[in-house]
Amino acid sequence: MASVLEERREPAVAPSLSARSRRRSELTGPDRALGAALTVAGLIPTLALAFLAYQMVKEAYPAIIFNGWHFFTSKTFTIGNLYAPIQHKRGYAAPHGASYGVLPLLVGTLLSSVFALILAVPVSVAGAILLVEKLPQRIQGTLGIFLELLAGIPSVVFGLWGVYTFGPLLSRTVYKWVDSLGIPWLSGHTGAGEGLATASVVLAVMIIPIIASITRELVRSVPTVAKEGAVALGLTPSETVRYVTIPYVRTGIIAAAVLGWARALGETIAVLIISGNALNIYPHSIFAPFSTMAATIAAFLDSALTDPTGMAVHALAQVGLVLLAVTILTNFGGRLLTRRFADQALPVGRGV
Amino acid sequence: MRTRRAVTDRLFWGFCFLAFALIAAPSVSMLISVAHQAAPAVGWSLFSQTTKGIGIQNAILGTLLLLLGVLIVAGTIGVAAGVYLAEFASGRSEKVLRFFSEVLAGMPSIVIGYIGYITLVVQFHWGYSLLAAVIALSVLVMPYIVKTTEVALRQVPSVLREGAAGLGMPRYSTLGRILVPTALPAITSGLIVALAISTGELAPLLFTAGFSDHNPRLQLFHQQVPYLTNVIFTDLALPGKRPHATSAAAALVSLVILIVLIVAGRIVAGRARRNTARMSL
Numbered sequence: 001m002a003s004v005l006e007e008r009r010e011p012a013v014a015p016s017l018s019a020r021s022r023r024r025s026e027l028t029g030p031d032r033a034l035g036a037a038l039t040v041a042g043l044i045p046t047l048a049l050a051f052l053a054y055q056m057v058k059e060a061y062p063a064i065i066f067n068g069w070h071f072f073t074s075k076t077f078t079i080g081n082l083y084a085p086i087q088h089k090r091g092y093a094a095p096h097g098a099s100y101g102v103l104p105l106l107v108g109t110l111l112s113s114v115f116a117l118i119l120a121v122p123v124s125v126a127g128a129i130l131l132v133e134k135l136p137q138r139i140q141g142t143l144g145i146f147l148e149l150l151a152g153i154p155s156v157v158f159g160l161w162g163v164y165t166f167g168p169l170l171s172r173t174v175y176k177w178v179d180s181l182g183i184p185w186l187s188g189h190t191g192a193g194e195g196l197a198t199a200s201v202v203l204a205v206m207i208i209p210i211i212a213s214i215t216r217e218l219v220r221s222v223p224t225v226a227k228e229g230a231v232a233l234g235l236t237p238s239e240t241v242r243y244v245t246i247p248y249v250r251t252g253i254i255a256a257a258v259l260g261w262a263r264a265l266g267e268t269i270a271v272l273i274i275s276g277n278a279l280n281i282y283p284h285s286i287f288a289p290f291s292t293m294a295a296t297i298a299a300f301l302d303s304a305l306t307d308p309t310g311m312a313v314h315a316l317a318q319v320g321l322v323l324l325a326v327t328i329l330t331n332f333g334g335r336l337l338t339r340r341f342a343d344q345a346l347p348v349g350r351g352v
Numbered sequence: 353m354r355t356r357r358a359v360t361d362r363l364f365w366g367f368c369f370l371a372f373a374l375i376a377a378p379s380v381s382m383l384i385s386v387a388h389q390a391a392p393a394v395g396w397s398l399f400s401q402t403t404k405g406i407g408i409q410n411a412i413l414g415t416l417l418l419l420l421g422v423l424i425v426a427g428t429i430g431v432a433a434g435v436y437l438a439e440f441a442s443g444r445s446e447k448v449l450r451f452f453s454e455v456l457a458g459m460p461s462i463v464i465g466y467i468g469y470i471t472l473v474v475q476f477h478w479g480y481s482l483l484a485a486v487i488a489l490s491v492l493v494m495p496y497i498v499k500t501t502e503v504a505l506r507q508v509p510s511v512l513r514e515g516a517a518g519l520g521m522p523r524y525s526t527l528g529r530i531l532v533p534t535a536l537p538a539i540t541s542g543l544i545v546a547l548a549i550s551t552g553e554l555a556p557l558l559f560t561a562g563f564s565d566h567n568p569r570l571q572l573f574h575q576q577v578p579y580l581t582n583v584i585f586t587d588l589a590l591p592g593k594r595p596h597a598t599s600a601a602a603a604l605v606s607l608v609i610l611i612v613l614i615v616a617g618r619i620v621a622g623r624a625r626r627n628t629a630r631m632s633l
Contacts, residue, residue, distance in 0.1 A: 266460025
């Protein structure tokens with residue numbers, strides 16, 4: 001009876017088993033060792049991410065308990081009076097008067113990065129299209145150097161340039177003009193050019209090479225046949241770009257914008273130098289000083305370490321955790337968007 | 353009607369030219385303003401003296417040492433992980449590992465610096481040290497290397513793999529003799545990009561590398577490492593004209609390192625393009 005069952009079952013199971021054993025026997029000893037070593041290496045980025053996330057949560061945990069919802073409703077971030085008696089709340093100690101509110105930092109991070117994105121996307125896409133569609137091949141390569149140069153310039157240098165050269169220039173010219181229009185929130189004391197507007201423009205310059213270089217590769221990948229078809233139908237070059245190239249690369253541009261956004265969210269040093277480091281207030285105009293989560297962590301860590309209860313350092317970890325969450329959420333959002341647009345993005349038909 | 357379309361066309365390309373000018377202008381402006389501010393400090397003393405005097409020799413050596421460390425740590429692991437994702441992993445595990453590597457690429461650099469400080473510097477008692485700095489930088493640039501290696505290997509025509517399998521080559525020699533040599537230029541240009549990023553980073557180093565006025569030593573622990581971006585950042589806050597010029601000179605030197613890396617990358621990438629063009633015939 002058992003043998004009959006065995007026989008009946010065998011054909012169903014045997015092919016996959018034999019296929020697997022055959023593949024295994026093909027692998028020699030060194031192959032298996034190499035495979036094992038590479039598997040370990042392949043796991044390291046994921047392990048590094050897990051370690052970072054675990055340490056972040058562990059570091060932030062006391063602050064999460066201590067702060068409760070106060071963290072997201074308060075606009076005051078202060079490490080408290082280190083000379084006064086220590087206060088206790090929910091089982092954790094913190095200096096008297098300590099208050100950790102992330103709201104203005106969250107607002108500053110989102111505003112500056114979204115402004116940067118709004119400025120950077122059209123400029124990068126138009127620049128990339130010009131580079132590929134209009135300029136001869138020889139110049140393309142040479143001019144492409146600007147993109148690589150911008151991408152590699154240290155963010156400290158961006159900060160210095162923004163605060164000494166570009167900010168004052170903008171303040172003297174563009175900001176004066178915008179201010180004179182008298183639109184609410186778009187007018188105010190422009191100062192020497194430190195603040196939200198300059199930081200957003202400099203962030204835009206920093207993320208342009210990311211978006212532009214990806215767009216450049218995408219535009220290059222548009223099949224010539226489709227463009228030739230458009231030209232044959234009598235479309236002008238700009239109409240070809242609008243009806244053929246842009247729809248073809250739209251998904252990729254969204255993905256590139258999300259990458260650029262992530263960089264703008266996490267940018268630390270340049271923003272630290274240009275923002276004007278306003279604490280505990282919302283920017284009351286587009287020229288007002290402000291601060292972001294990343295810049296605050298860098299600015300505060302030194303003084304936070306003087307807090308004997310250690311709560312200030314934990315609170316900074318919580319700020320970092322929020323920053324991380326925002327970055328990952330934008331990443332997910334970008335993925336969803338690209339998936340949604342993926343079906344619509346093929347009016348030209350791939351593989352024509 | 354026809355003229356209106358022609359005008360729209362002109363306007364569109366005019367806008368594109370303007371956009372490209374907006375991309376090119378900042379890098380030119382930055383180069384000029386940095387070179388202008390650095391001019392008083394440029395001289396032989398910049399390279400022969402440390403920051404204790406009026407030079408930045410220690411910072412230059414420190415930055416080069418950090419780059420070497422990143423090349424060893426992130427280079428080895430990143431390339432191996434990229435090879436794994438392109439050639440060995442399959443199905444679900446491949447997707448999951450790639451996704452997490454991409455998430456790691458979006459990790460804010462200050463978060464990496466913070467965790468580096470809390471764990472490596474404080475908890476592990478390494479102090480501000482070379483190893484802590486190299487690991488923080490490596491975590492930052494590893495995802496780029498993984499991605500470029502993976503893409504480079506995927507661009508190798510599958511005909512070559514099939515040919516090798518048909519000849520009965522074991523996988524390790526297929527990899528070592530055929531796939532990696534073919535993809536090597538593209539992998540190298542990925543490594544160069546990673547080095548360029550490392551040259552310009554400050555946030556992850558601020559709390560892991562420390563700084564010292566002495567030349568860096570080949571000591572992994574408890575020895576602070578000077579580096580260029582720190583000189584740019586801190587000397588700027590010092591009073592007087594001299595530190596400002598030194599700060600700008602450090603910026604100029606890191607821009608020169610950057611340009612050297614870009615040119616090297618272009619040469620290598622050009623070779624990569626020729627390689628794949630030859631292979632795909």
